[in-house]
Amino acid sequence: MRAALLIAAKDLRQRLRDRSAILVAIVVPLGLAFIFSLILGGISGGSTVFEYAVADEDGGAVAAAFARNALSSIEDQGIIAVRRVGSAEEASQLAADGKVAAAFVVPPGFSQAVTSGRPAQLQVIGNVDQPIGAQVGRAIAEAFTADLRAVRLAVATAIHGGAAAESDAPALAEEAGRAPSPLAVEDISATRRELDADTFYAAGMAVFFLFFTVSFGVSSLLEEQNDGTLQRLLAAPVARASILGGKLVTSFLLGVVSMTVLIVGTSVLMGASWGDPVGVGLLVVAGVLAATGIMAVVATLARNVEQAGNLQAIIAVTLGLLGGTFFPVAQAGGLIATLSLATPHAWFLRGLADLSGGGSAASVLPAVGAILVFAVVTGGLALLRLGRLARP
């Protein structure tokens, strides 16, 4: 154990003098997290407020229900901001000028058409530069028209069943519109499993570059082989396991230190909210172990330092992208979301998301367990194969 620690201390000293290691471990992930958060935070984060224009050219009751009631209730939740304008042209121009994400236009005769059962159109004019905002606007309009269809169905049922006369249709429609929905789904899990943009990119970049950082340790075995110093270590009264152990300890310590610095740095500089320190600590330790195991296995597949570096970069980038460190791929659903769970990155981010909703350290245990499975499997493989590197 003493020899392993001596080798680890020597390796750490060498790494501290190697500016590229500090760049990869701390400076680049911190910088990229900041840049991504700045650029993409408005798209993927929860703090964005989309702005819309609405032009009510109808003036009827149904139009008012949309322009005042429906939009206002969402606006009150702080999700959107609404600019009410006098004409369809003005609303359309605001969207064309990029000043709003989309413009809603309620055409003349809209309310009359709805209440009389004739086809009615609610227009949504999207801003091509804000596709997500436009999509959200379209979803708001569709949700409103779905409500209208439900009201129409209720009124038609009442009239055809003889419970009301056709002349009572407007009153019935108003009453049906006020009726609460019989079933509401409150998506608690979604609320709790969503990281804000700053935290998402801080965590994503930290775990993405963690794989590069730990590779400095395990790859140094190949460097020692290349430089001839491995022969000298092997000729010393030191067990081969101590040499391998020293390299793994180096990787582990580099990973933990870089993650700790990034967590503190992004919290202070970017306002990232990582959550319960104990839970974060568990995730970090598990993540570092998994990254070390994976990078060690990859190193054993290489014939020299250069090849190991290339292979490790390919694996780190592929797993990072698949694991959703750059984009929340889990939200895409389907195969890609399922595949992402085959990476420790996805579990790391999922664990953090569990914490971000105010979860305790215990809430990350499933994610920690999943990450440790990666660590145990790849670490075991690495230990079986690393012996072949510890040869002169």
Added chain:
Amino acid sequence: MSVLRCNDLRKTYGDLIAVDGVGFHIEEGETYGLLGPNGAGKTTTISMVAGLLERDRGEVMVDGAQMTTRSVRAKSAIGYVPQELAIYPDLSARENLRFFARLYGMAGAEMRRRVDEVLSTIGLSERAGDKTKEYSGGMKRRLNIGIGLLHRPRLLILDEPTVGVDPQSRNAILESVEELSAAGMAVLYTTHYMEEAERLCDRVGIIDLGELKAEGTRRELVSMVGGRDRVRLTASGDLEAAARATAQLEAVAESGVRDGGIDLIVDDARHELPRLLETVSGSDASVTGVEVTEPNLEAVFLHLTGKALRD
């Protein structure tokens, strides 16, 4: 007790027999040279001796302990200096030495004192704090050897330490080895330079194609090929009479006058030289110069393997 004793070493790589049946021993204060061309099996042999390679067969005992790749005790008795530089370029000489000193179990004030001693021995005290990547080739070589000396090993293994070294550094390395040997350290020295083996080694093992062809002192090896010493006496006076007189001596096989001197073929010239000089002086000739040429290991190697040492 021998510091190193190895018997019947064999190592194969697939169908290639790298070393076969090699055995030798080294006593305290003795320098043993493994002389052979590149690819002869020298490095494979010392890799087994140093515990870097598992052998297929045979035995290696270092300071009474069995050497294997896992043998901590036997490895503690060895100082290994690999052929290629094996130092950390981004650490200073002092940091390199301290790291390896700690690996060999040294610590505290004793370790610091020993590191300073070695730095002084290898002449790097003044540059001890500089990163070794800033050193000249010769300085790196000296540090490479210094690391092997740190723990005062019973056996120092030097694998072709002068390859690619400038003449000045080479001479410094050879002098260091001579001093260490004089101080009682057993040295195993591999080289393909005949001159180094002749200068440094008390005994030499000639290795080729993985086999130890012969071993012994330089004189023993030379005598194997029936070699006699060639002596040239530069002299004035009656050279013919002097040549005839020396030809009567039992150790002299031939004697003749040529180019203002007397050329002789002699058994054991070093031993016979006083009598030769006395005989010439007694023949009305005076000697002004003596040159003795002994048959060298190059000739022995040629005789044993049918090829030149540097083929």
